[in-house]
Amino acid sequence: MQEKILTILVQDFEFQEPGLDDNLRDDHGFDSIDAIELLGKIERILGFSLTREEKEKAMEIRTINDILDYLERIQQGRAQ
Numbered sequence: 386m387q388e389k390i391l392t393i394l395v396q397d398f399e400f401q402e403p404g405l406d407d408n409l410r411d412d413h414g415f416d417s418i419d420a421i422e423l424l425g426k427i428e429r430i431l432g433f434s435l436t437r438e439e440k441e442k443a444m445e446i447r448t449i450n451d452i453l454d455y456l457e458r459i460q461q462g463r464a465q
Contacts, residue, residue, distance in 0.1 A: 386430075390452055393426050405450045420446070427456065435459070 387405075394400040400413050409415035424443055428434055435443075439459055446452055 386456055387449075387453055389430055390449065390456075393423070394449070397426070398423070403449055405453075406448050408447055409449070410447070420444075423452075427452075431456070431459070433463070 391403060394403050394413075398413070398415065398419060403413065407413060420443065424435060424440060443455060446455055
């Protein structure tokens with residue numbers, strides 16, 4: 386999953402050498418429109434649509450590690 390996310394950030398959002406603890410907004414100029422676009426790509430990777438609540442929780446994401454933790458929580462929640 387980490388590799389997929391990093392590939393999306395480099396290819397689609399033109400990140401240069403993203404670090405897992407980089408602040409998406411401060412270090413890479415990531416904005417709310419980018420976040421919405423990324424959520425759409427995440428839904429395609431996961432193979433299902435995110436709920437409104439899951440999307441709202443995404444607003445807490447600040448780093449790539451946050452994205453990975455977020456995805457892990459969603460996958461665990463869906464597996465139960």
